[in-house]
Amino acid sequence: MIGPEEVVARILFNPQHIKADGTVRSGLFSPTDIREKGVSLVRLEHLTPEALMAQANAVAAKYHKPRTAEGVIECEAKKVRAIFDTQGERLLCLYDDPTKAMKDLPANQAHATAIAAVELTDADISQIKTLLTLAFGPLRRFAC
Amino acid sequence: MFQMNRTLSPTTVTLAWLTTVMTAGGTTPPAGANRAPEEQLAPKEALRRNDQTANSLAQPWTEKVFPVAFVEAYRKMFSFRALAVGWDGHGSKAILDDSVNAALAFLAMLPSDLPPPEASAASDGTVDWYWRNGLNAATVTFYKDRKAAYFALIDNSGVKNGFKSFDEIPAPLIESLRQL
Numbered sequence: 001m002i003g004p005e006e007v008v009a010r011i012l013f014n015p016q017h018i019k020a021d022g023t024v025r026s027g028l029f030s031p032t033d034i035r036e037k038g039v040s041l042v043r044l045e046h047l048t049p050e051a052l053m054a055q056a057n058a059v060a061a062k063y064h065k066p067r068t069a070e071g072v073i074e075c076e077a078k079k080v081r082a083i084f085d086t087q088g089e090r091l092l093c094l095y096d097d098p099t100k101a102m103k104d105l106p107a108n109q110a111h112a113t114a115i116a117a118v119e120l121t122d123a124d125i126s127q128i129k130t131l132l133t134l135a136f137g138p139l140r141r142f143a144c
Numbered sequence: 145m146f147q148m149n150r151t152l153s154p155t156t157v158t159l160a161w162l163t164t165v166m167t168a169g170g171t172t173p174p175a176g177a178n179r180a181p182e183e184q185l186a187p188k189e190a191l192r193r194n195d196q197t198a199n200s201l202a203q204p205w206t207e208k209v210f211p212v213a214f215v216e217a218y219r220k221m222f223s224f225r226a227l228a229v230g231w232d233g234h235g236s237k238a239i240l241d242d243s244v245n246a247a248l249a250f251l252a253m254l255p256s257d258l259p260p261p262e263a264s265a266a267s268d269g270t271v272d273w274y275w276r277n278g279l280n281a282a283t284v285t286f287y288k289d290r291k292a293a294y295f296a297l298i299d300n301s302g303v304k305n306g307f308k309s310f311d312e313i314p315a316p317l318i319e320s321l322r323q324l
Contacts (some may be wrong), residue, residue, distance in 0.1 A: 144234065
């Protein structure tokens with residue numbers, strides 16, 4: 001179970017989502033991911049830096065044109081869970097979601113997913129995008 | 145203020161196309177219809193498509209005046225049309241021309257005293273305008289079929305709604321953006 005104080009992170013691969021000051025653009029969080037697929041995250045406490053890097057490199061290699069992972073942005077779990085609609089209903093749930101090894105990807109015991117907890121309107125999506133963009137800190141680049 | 149003229153500089157091409165979109169109520173430019181499954185178009189190809197767009201405009205277009213401060217936002221948003229399938233990793237979609245058209249039309253309607261937004265693209269083909277000032281922020285997201293939605297957070301209080309782009313910008317959104 002992911003505790004409220006636990007830090008979850010999103011690995012970034014595309015410089016398009018990163019501004020010059022290291023903060024991210026709202027487009028990083030796509031409506032389809034929020035509604036259907038889930039926003040893919042990792043639990044940093046459960047990964048060594050080497051395992052995080054290996055995971056990031058494996059995902060980066062799957063890009064149409066292979067990329068280098070840029071780094072991670074981080075946020076406390078409670079901030080992801082603190083997005084409510086006007087009726088006080090939570091809009092996102094965040095849960096532990098370990099993944100098995102697949103063809104090109106190693107298993108990831110530290111994987112977590114944030115996804116819609118209720119049926120979302122387009123305005124709810126804009127709210128989630130805004131608040132996630134505010135909640136996640138600036139990019140922490142991987143050491144070269 | 146920035147004044148469009150009929151010289152086809154890159155900025156003018158962008159703005160002339162936008163104005164045509166607004167006049168026609170949402171015509172889709174022809175350039176994005178058949179994107180190859182590549183990450184991003186080569187600059188020469190993107191330029192060629194811009195030229196095609198300019199040549200395909202239903203002239204004469206009306207002239208449009210808007211703040212110089214918004215020009216960079218226009219350019220960035222327009223550039224997203226070159227993002228093709230796969231631009232943001234496995235399964236990512238090309239940026240929807242409909243979304244970009246709607247976002248540009250929205251920007252043209254934005255009062256000139258508001259701060260310029262930043263353009264952003266998502267892996268499912270949608271685009272955003274985003275504003276931030278400290279802990280105040282706002283996002284307007286544009287989908288296909290002229291659908292759009294906004295959320296603005298000002299002093300810990302949020303306003304949100306969906307709307308049809310190309311119509312008026314919702315008054316609560318403008319009011320919130322003025323407080324950013």
